[in-house]
Amino acid sequence: MQIVARLMRALGPALPAVHPVEALRAGVGAFIGLAVVGMLVLSPVVDLQTGLYLIAPFGASAVLLFAVPNAPLAQPWSAVVGNTLAALIGVAVCMTVPEPAMRIALAVGLSIAVMILCRAVHPPAGAVAMTAAMNPEAVDRLGFWFALAPVALGTVALVVLAMIYARLTGRRYPFRHFEDRNAQGTTDPASIQRLGLSEAELTDLLERYRQSFNMGVEDLARLIGAAELQAAGHRTSPMIAADVMSRDLVTVAADTPVSEVADLFRRHKCTSLPVVGPEDRFLGVIFQMHLIDRARDDALRLNRGFGAAMARMLDRSRDRPAQAHEIMGVAGPRATPETPIAALLPLMAEGAVDAVPVLQRGRLRGIVTRTDLIAALAKLSLHQPDQHS
Structure with missing residues (x-):
């Protein structure tokens, strides 16, 4: 047994297991991408008389671009160059090898070898080469x-759509390399890396x-950093949010004027303000960055300077x-x-949030700020044995 x-x-x-929202995000992205590419290559305006407009390998490319956009095999270079090279090889083999079985095997095998040498491995490209080898009349x-x-044109269109869709849905595509700037626009690696x-x-x-095809260097750095943070969080046990959270909170109502919100930020020197309804029902949270983002949006929308937009937003009259x-x-x-501190550490370390509200049955009970977390870890360190003694 x-x-x-x-x-x-x-x-x-x-x-x-993946959250249903992520599955829906990937499926909707693939639908949009293939629908737009289909309309592009099937449009009479760009009718190229190819007869092979929306080829089947595009479906496999869509799986990678929209479902696993961080995979090295899904990056723009791999997708565009890999598919295009495979198409060129497939056509060349189809023109020179008459025997069908040998033609198909040779086209796919050569495509794989050339893609590896060009650092452009893209699994659907094997199907691109096979498509060409199986259609001598079209070739x-x-x-x-x-x-x-349709190969290069369709792949480029899918890649561009994947970039736009990733940005709109809070993902990153293509993935950021070590030399790229971080989320704050500086050259320091993210703290977790x-x-x-x-x-x-x-x-x-x-x-x-032998994982270079499955994971990028930045992904590995992020995973190692996340594992170290998780391990560090285990050493904080049994500390939970209730042990470190701030309880006497400054809050605002949903209809509080933004000018008053700004005054509260200045008066209390805080970085976040929870928004609550009747009976402390949690509605949302305002960070200082929300004020800046709103003023910037107003400046662009109203075609005026940032300072004028901020003054207008805070105008009480x-x-x-x-x-x-x-x-x-x-x-x-x-x-x-009851949330363990170990679960809050990665959120704070990655800079995703400055504070996490603590709720019980939808009601605000406290908030754990980065300051609270640092104070808790500092206190914990006082009780750790001296490693150098």
Whole structure:
């Protein structure tokens, strides 16, 4: 029975469970991408008389671009160059090898080898080469034009749509490399990635365990950093949010004027203000950045300077001044009094939030700020044994 159980585990899903929202995000993205590309290449305006407009491999490319956009195999270079090279090779082989089975095998095999050498591995490209090798009539009519349209044109369109969709849905595509700027626009690595390991060492780890096709260097850095933070969080046990949260809170109502919100930020020197309804029902939270974002949006919308937009937003004499519910955030992370500190550490370390509201049955009970967390960790360190004694 143990052998059967192990076999069933081995044959079961290798991927972890995913939230339904993420599955929906990927599915909708693929639908939009293929629909737009289909309209593009099937449009009479760009009718190229190819006969192979929306080829089947685009469906496989859509899975990578929209479902696993962080994968190295899904990056723009891999997708565009990989598909285009495979199309060129498939057409060339189709023109020179008459025997069908040999033609198909050779086209796919050569495509794989060339993609690896060009660091442009994209699994759907194998199907691109196979599509060309299986359609000698179309190749006779199109020649190498097939590699340009629909293959290159369609892949570029999918990549551009994936970039736009990722930005609109809060994802990152293409993934950020080590030399790119971080979320704050500076060149320092994100705090979670400051591991003491160089990019070359991380690359060596991926190559040593033959994972370079499955994971990028930045992904590995982020995972190692997250694992270290999680391990550090375990050492804080049994500390929970209720042990460290601020309880005597400064809050605002949904209809509080934004000018009053700004006054509260200045008076109390705080970085966040929860928005509550009757009986402390939690509605959202305002960070100082929300004021800046709203003023910037108004400046762009009204075609005026940032300072003038900020002054207008804080003007108490307006007929209808901006209110708290118009700028508050509602989608941020939340905790309960029993949430372990280990779960809050990564959120604070990554800079995603400055504070996490603590709720109980929808009512605000406290808030854990970055200051609260630092104070708790400092206090904990006083009770740790001296490692150098």
